[in-house]
Amino acid sequence: MPDKCEYGLLIDYEYCTGCYACQVACAQEYGWPEGMGGIRVIEVEQRLPNDRAYLSYIPFPTELCILCAPRTRQGLEPACVKHCMAACMKYGKIEDLAREMSQKPRMVLWVPRS
Amino acid sequence: MTKGKNRQIVRTTTWSAGPGCHGGCGVLAHIEDGKLVKIEGDPEHPWNQGRLCSRCLAMTQYINHPDRLTRPLKRIGERGEGKWQEISWDEAFDLIENKLGKIREDYGPESVIFSMGTGRDIGAWICMLAYAYGSPNVMFALSGIACYSPRISAVETVQGDYCILDAAQWFPKRYEDPRYQVPECIVVWGYNIPASCPDNVFGHWIIDLMKKGTKIITIDPRLSWFASRAEKWLRLRPGTDGALAMGFLNVIINEGLYDKEFVEKWTNAAHLVRSDTGKLLRESDWVEGGSPVNFVVWDTARQAPAIWDSQQLEYKSANVRPALEGEYEVSLADGTRVSAKTVCDVFVEQVNQYPVERVSEITWVPPKDIIEAARLYARSKPAAIHWGVPIDMTPAITPTVQAITDLWCLTGNLDVPGGNVISRYAFDAVAYALPGAKGVIKLKSKEDDEKRIGADQYGPLRKFIWRAQTDVTLEQIFTEDPYPIKGMWLQACNPVAGIGLDPKRWVEALKKLDFVVAVDLFMNPTTQLADVVLPATTFLEKDSIRSWWIPLQSINKAITVGECKPDIEINFELAKRFDPDFRWNNIHELFDEILKPSGLTFRELQQQGWAFPPEGHPSHPYHRFEKGLLRPDVKPGFQTPSGKVELYSVLREEWGLEPVAHYEEPPFTPISQPELCKEYPLILSTGRRSPVYFHAEHRNIPWLREIDPDPVIEIHPKTAKSLNIANGEWVWVENWLGRCKFRAKVTLVVPEWMVMTAHGWWFPEEPGEEPSLFGVWKSNVNQLIPMGFQGEDGLGAPIKHLLCKIYRVDEQEEARDAR
Numbered sequence A: 001m002p003d004k005c006e007y008g009l010l011i012d013y014e015y016c017t018g019c020y021a022c023q024v025a026c027a028q029e030y031g032w033p034e035g036m037g038g039i040r041v042i043e044v045e046q047r048l049p050n051d052r053a054y055l056s057y058i059p060f061p062t063e064l065c066i067l068c069a070p071r072t073r074q075g076l077e078p079a080c081v082k083h084c085m086a087a088c089m090k091y092g093k094i095e096d097l098a099r100e101m102s103q104k105p106r107m108v109l110w111v112p113r114s
Numbered sequence B: 001m002t003k004g005k006n007r008q009i010v011r012t013t014t015w016s017a018g019p020g021c022h023g024g025c026g027v028l029a030h031i032e033d034g035k036l037v038k039i040e041g042d043p044e045h046p047w048n049q050g051r052l053c054s055r056c057l058a059m060t061q062y063i064n065h066p067d068r069l070t071r072p073l074k075r076i077g078e079r080g081e082g083k084w085q086e087i088s089w090d091e092a093f094d095l096i097e098n099k100l101g102k103i104r105e106d107y108g109p110e111s112v113i114f115s116m117g118t119g120r121d122i123g124a125w126i127c128m129l130a131y132a133y134g135s136p137n138v139m140f141a142l143s144g145i146a147c148y149s150p151r152i153s154a155v156e157t158v159q160g161d162y163c164i165l166d167a168a169q170w171f172p173k174r175y176e177d178p179r180y181q182v183p184e185c186i187v188v189w190g191y192n193i194p195a196s197c198p199d200n201v202f203g204h205w206i207i208d209l210m211k212k213g214t215k216i217i218t219i220d221p222r223l224s225w226f227a228s229r230a231e232k233w234l235r236l237r238p239g240t241d242g243a244l245a246m247g248f249l250n251v252i253i254n255e256g257l258y259d260k261e262f263v264e265k266w267t268n269a270a271h272l273v274r275s276d277t278g279k280l281l282r283e284s285d286w287v288e289g290g291s292p293v294n295f296v297v298w299d300t301a302r303q304a305p306a307i308w309d310s311q312q313l314e315y316k317s318a319n320v321r322p323a324l325e326g327e328y329e330v331s332l333a334d335g336t337r338v339s340a341k342t343v344c345d346v347f348v349e350q351v352n353q354y355p356v357e358r359v360s361e362i363t364w365v366p367p368k369d370i371i372e373a374a375r376l377y378a379r380s381k382p383a384a385i386h387w388g389v390p391i392d393m394t395p396a397i398t399p400t401v402q403a404i405t406d407l408w409c410l411t412g413n414l415d416v417p418g419g420n421v422i423s424r425y426a427f428d429a430v431a432y433a434l435p436g437a438k439g440v441i442k443l444k445s446k447e448d449d450e451k452r453i454g455a456d457q458y459g460p461l462r463k464f465i466w467r468a469q470t471d472v473t474l475e476q477i478f479t480e481d482p483y484p485i486k487g488m489w490l491q492a493c494n495p496v497a498g499i500g501l502d503p504k505r506w507v508e509a510l511k512k513l514d515f516v517v518a519v520d521l522f523m524n525p526t527t528q529l530a531d532v533v534l535p536a537t538t539f540l541e542k543d544s545i546r547s548w549w550i551p552l553q554s555i556n557k558a559i560t561v562g563e564c565k566p567d568i569e570i571n572f573e574l575a576k577r578f579d580p581d582f583r584w585n586n587i588h589e590l591f592d593e594i595l596k597p598s599g600l601t602f603r604e605l606q607q608q609g610w611a612f613p614p615e616g617h618p619s620h621p622y623h624r625f626e627k628g629l630l631r632p633d634v635k636p637g638f639q640t641p642s643g644k645v646e647l648y649s650v651l652r653e654e655w656g657l658e659p660v661a662h663y664e665e666p667p668f669t670p671i672s673q674p675e676l677c678k679e680y681p682l683i684l685s686t687g688r689r690s691p692v693y694f695h696a697e698h699r700n701i702p703w704l705r706e707i708d709p710d711p712v713i714e715i716h717p718k719t720a721k722s723l724n725i726a727n728g729e730w731v732w733v734e735n736w737l738g739r740c741k742f743r744a745k746v747t748l749v750v751p752e753w754m755v756m757t758a759h760g761w762w763f764p765e766e767p768g769e770e771p772s773l774f775g776v777w778k779s780n781v782n783q784l785i786p787m788g789f790q791g792e793d794g795l796g797a798p799i800k801h802l803l804c805k806i807y808r809v810d811e812q813e814e815a816r817d818a819r
């Protein structure tokens, strides 16, 4: 049985712009070589009726995300969260984030392997 | 600030080179043993509040890159052969002084062009060097100077000052400031969110505002991020922005959605236009000895003409009640009688040429959407318009901008909280001559300016833009008429890969010159063609100041890399050598002079980091035209020839150009080129923004390149299917000027009738010497765009609306060619 999970990342993907700051922030923080990193930004293009479409970006935490334990221990925000250009990422306790999630649509809560 | 053993944290401001910014993020640079180990956003800085873009977060890979130029280089082979020798700075300076000195002696200082890319913290120092050398020919190397300056110049033509979206950037507490109001609606016009902070607006401020309730109207042929979240999205045909703006005006005027008080009080709507000549009726026409700068209105109180005094900003007689409408008979000084009508009538007649149905035919936007969007904008209070560079990138840029400027003026959104707010350089501290500002760094005399290329031909170049006209300059290199060009100084300027249209012609031009110096951070396709290459620095390796809108900021040196020198230091040394009367002894002395209006010295500014102009200062909002804060004579009004917002432009009339906003079809569209369109049926739009690149930069930064590895062309699924092109395949993009290769991204983002390509592509990993020039000919889309199609006023170029065909790259043919 895995350890109980306590912390997660809440993403408001209504506002994620696909700026990739989170991905590079993680690479910088941990010196990841090309192709590796704690977070990957995914583009989703959804076709809608009447010739419309909706463009979404979602940062996805990989197997390498450690939820910035060395930073959070010092009371700092995770590097990706801190630099997110759209301020659409939040780090916190899963139950707090889940509560916040019920406040608006287009949210996703990640609980990385960490 | 310190942390850990050898770790030092330096607080500074970003502004090129490095992330490629126009903005000014506050950052904390973590330095260990003189090396940058990490960079973070400064949470206390009001600009970015701790955030930072991907390019800035990759600064460690940029600064410590193994390919950084760290010593001056001298060419030892043929131009383009890629053979270089490292030399000392002293040798480099001597060589340049010698060569450029000789050119000045033999041909005059105007024979050397000082060329910049997107200027930022380099523009001022290029001017400093050019002016010390004596050349007026500072050139922004894009055709039609088509980035930003044209918009500034065109807005100033209408209203005397530039203005931008209000995101509370004038206040230290930003959105929390009680004077601020969140816009009810923002029109995002031809702007994506590339996070490079064009217009000196941090793109994500708009997202902050969306979270606070701002609704978005997006005007864009692409389904951009904003488009997919917009209340209204108008997918217009590229290049028809002017027609759409006229359509908006049509709805707003005919539905009475404009601010009548503003029109009466603050525009030149009442001024009379002669029906015989079609020109403004001036006091000098009307009375003997009258002033040609004063204008005439029809006073309904006296049923007679009255004079608007453009100096005093009042009528010459008391209690004038000017007519806004109607046609009147006036007897002139020479005895003739002419009829004249009001600017308001002329303007409305023009606007009525653009009924919504016609605008819909031109723009391909359904009439219903035009009407609804115009109403939403006009009824939202306040509302702001934020535009992007596509507005500059069309030959009829000025009439387009006149129409858009009229929109925010007529809806009462000028210089109000949450509207389009007049943007002045903080404290009016300005380094160099920019549109609307004179600055500390100037040409020594008016005579020095006489030979500036294109200034005699183009009005805006005599009034707002102190640059050589690029297209005319390129031609003059070949024709040598009216005088020969012998040398070029290129600083952070890469015409072969980035900023130059028809880049092979730029290669020819560079090869024709006697002496070429390039200043840059990495070798690139342009530096390969220079005689001397000087290594410049990033923002972390220099002291400087940033005065571009608000706040005023200092840039503080944190590290040194190799023998790299900041642009300003390089140019300062040479300026001293070329100009015996050069006024400053050191850089800080120059900074202090530039900063003088702020009351701060450079050291003081460094200590506090940034400074906001106080309430009551002309660079602090709001309602400045009412308070007399815009004009040197402190009279309420604007810095235009009439002192009013000019719906009918006095300057344009004087330059022999159509004075009222209107639409012109661009030169290479399916409408203007139906024959060409048969062979090249797709609209080609270029300049697809990447979040990880700034124009031609950053392809060599591993963390960034992995995110956007190949030059991309966006193709609609139906178009791709009909051409048998699959996602990820390489395709040729071709027109009558050439062809180049892109990787297909099959996407709903573009319409069926258009493709969109990235720009600025070259491959730092490929051989630098000719013919490869870092593989620049493979995917540089500028090969498909001609020079020489600037607008009537010398500004704008057809960059966003060409024609092309596309087809799959034949792998076998490729393999054959490679052998």
Ligand code: SF4
Residues within 6 Å of the ligand: A025, A026, A029, A037, A038, A039, A061, A064, A065, A066, A067, A068, A078, A079, A080, A081
């Ligand atoms: S939380 Fe930390 S480790 Fe995880 S993705 Fe973000 S920056 Fe990387």
Ligand code: SF4
Residues within 6 Å of the ligand: A015, A016, A017, A018, A019, A020, A021, A022, A023, A041, A057, A059, A083, A084, A085, A086, A087, A088, A089
């Ligand atoms: S930094 Fe924020 S806005 Fe940018 S891609 Fe990551 S989650 Fe999205």
Ligand code: SF4
Residues within 6 Å of the ligand: B014, B015, B019, B020, B021, B022, B023, B024, B025, B048, B052, B053, B055, B056, B195, B196, B197, B202
């Ligand atoms: S490009 Fe913009 S976000 Fe990036 S560092 Fe420069 S100012 Fe900041």
